[in-house]
Amino acid sequence: MFSQKLKNIIRLPFATIAYGTALMLLVMVWKPHFSILSLSALLRIIMTAEVLCAGSIMSIYIGCVHQYNALNSQPDVLKSLYSALQPSSDLEELSRYHDGGRLSDQQMALLQYQRENIHYLSEEILRLQECLSKYERSDDGSTPQVDLAHLLAARDQELRALSAEMNQVQSELRLARNLIAERDSEFQRIRTTNNQYIEENERLRAILAEWSARAAKLERALEAEKFSSLELQKKISKLRNQTSESIESHEINI
Template sequence: MAHEWRRAAASASAAALDAAEDALFVDIAHEAPLSCQRQSQSIVGGTLYCILLAGYAGVAIAAPWIFVLIPEMTLPLLCSCNVLLLIVTGIFQQYWVHQVTKVRLQGYYELSQKLKHIARLPFVTISCGASLMLLILVWQPHVEILSISVLLRIALVIEVICAECFMSLYIGYIHKFNSLNEQPDILKPFYSALRPSSSLEGLRYYDSRLSDQQMALLQYQRENIHYLSEEVLRLQECSRKYHTSVASCTPQVDLAHLLASRDQELRALSAEMNQVHLELRLARGLIAEKDSDIQHIRVNNNQYIEENERLRAILGEWSARAAMLERALEAERVSNMELRKNYEKLRGQSTKEKIRDIPQPENSSIDVF
């Protein structure tokens, strides 16, 4: 009976070990470890910038009434305010680029690609507005449609409206990012390291942005590994403190299980990062091979071009020779015709001479006959 009980316990422990080994190879693509600690991005900076733009638009519209005491200083003050707005926009742009970098490091690649272009549009808009104001000031003597003050205020209002639209779009994307509940999209185009790999001829190698996406994935995995390493260290510290204190055994089991799961995720992410490194090297090799093929095709194309030029030169030479032969043939034909005419003339003359040389019969003999 004791022997059977030991056998059952051994089989149960073996089954538990097999289950634990199988659990080590659970794909973590749907767990997204960093999604639980995703940091929301603030929209305070964008809101303040929109308020600043609205105030600047109000000043531009009401400039004749605001500067009623100093009307001659209206244009210099508006231009100075535009320069200050350009400087402030450049400072805010650095803040927005930093926000986009944070979004990218959290694994939201597609959203960061959209925000990367939108974050630079306000500064570009203000720069274009400043250039337009400079053009208006330069061409002011030749423009008689409206006054210079009205033209400058119209340019400022258009500039502020465009920048406000771009900023509203940026704030909308940031709000959408803060309300997201889905996993990072950087994991979608790539398979996990523990899934069966597909052929290299798949869609992932068709896009020209392969290196950029893989670099974003590597940065995301690096941040993920850093976070998990800190989590493991924290859990180890908690475990050490727990062992020095008196507590029940159930929390210790939970802590050990959590530590094991974090360690498992860390190993899986390390394996996936190694796989991505291998894929990146393979992709670079394929790109280098394609570059060499393109270089070889260019060399062959140059050879064909040189051969074509040589054949064209030969064809031109033979065409010139053919033209010369045709001219010579035409001259020969004309000379033959002249010789034939001369021959006909000489032949006619000789026939006439022969007819003259024939003797004429006498009249008497004819009469007798």
């Protein structure tokens, strides 16, 4: 598996640092005398070699990870979910959920697979218990009893592991559902607030339209008032002219 390979590679830089440090301590304690190199130069050479080895190993690690990511394959940790008693076809069908989809759909599919696997393991445990009881009643079944007991213990341990994993998936599913419910409630709250804003906007538009209509009426009334004022001024000027003419004619007659 790729993860096991990386475990072996990731230990090498730490081992290199440890061995290099131990070698430097040994050189400092032993203090060898060389005619060509001094003690400080020897320590520098050891440190340089240590850093180069650690850097090379880390480069190999990064290259392996990059090469594995370039393959665009499924994580090999899914192989640990395969049962020794059941083929991996059911779990391989779940790989289509890995490409995309909702979190709850993926968890429901994995939960369904684990339930089926647990049911299958329960039936297998019952069958093995029956076989074990048959061998225990027999006289010459000492070796098969040990084998069946070991196999039964292994299946029981696998069943417990799957039960624990199913409980974890159920808790994650409940958490995802709660998160979806919170998002839905928040969406409903935002939609309600938006509807309130829309109603307030419509009310303000109605008020604005009413004030616009009132302003138009006032403008028309003002125009009519101006027109009547002009007419009145014309009449007043006409009356003044007539009055002045009558006064002048009266004075002429006198």
